[in-house]
Amino acid sequence: EEYDGIDFHTAITRAHFEELGADLFRSTLELVEQALRDVKMDKSNIHEIVLVDGSTHIPKVHKLLQDFFHGEELHRFVNHDEAVAYGAAVQAAMLKGDQSDEVKEVLLLDVTSLSL
Known part of the structure; x- marks a missing residue:
C-alpha cells in the first residue's frame, strides 16, 4: 500500500x-493478570482458555499465554462471529438461570475489547 505516495514493502524475521x-506481548499478560485480579481468581482456577481472533494467531502470544497457564491447552476460535455467538449463548443460559453442569461453573469474561 502507498503512504504519502511511497510504496514500501519489507520482510522481517519472526x-x-x-x-x-x-x-505489546508483555502487556497482553498484564491484561490477563488484571482480569484475574478483578475477579479475585488465581490462574490455577482456570481450566479452559478460549482465544478469539486477532493477536491469538501470533505464535509468540500463544506461547506466552500457554506458558502463563502452565502449559494448559489453548482453544482457538478462528471465526469471530462464531465465538461471539457461542459467548452470547452461554451468557443467555447463565442469565436464564441455567444450572446444568455445562453452564454452572462457567465464568464468562470479555477481558479485552475489540478495539485492542
Whole structure:
C-alpha cells in the first residue's frame, strides 16, 4: 500500500517481529493478570482458555499465554462471529438461570475489547 505516495514493502524475521512487539506481548499478560485480579481468581482456577481472533494467531502470544497457564491447552476460535455467538449463548443460559453442569461453573469474561 502507498503512504504519502511511497510504496514500501519489507520482510522481517519472526525473531525481529517478536523483538519489535515485545512490549505489546508483555502487556497482553498484564491484561490477563488484571482480569484475574478483578475477579479475585488465581490462574490455577482456570481450566479452559478460549482465544478469539486477532493477536491469538501470533505464535509468540500463544506461547506466552500457554506458558502463563502452565502449559494448559489453548482453544482457538478462528471465526469471530462464531465465538461471539457461542459467548452470547452461554451468557443467555447463565442469565436464564441455567444450572446444568455445562453452564454452572462457567465464568464468562470479555477481558479485552475489540478495539485492542
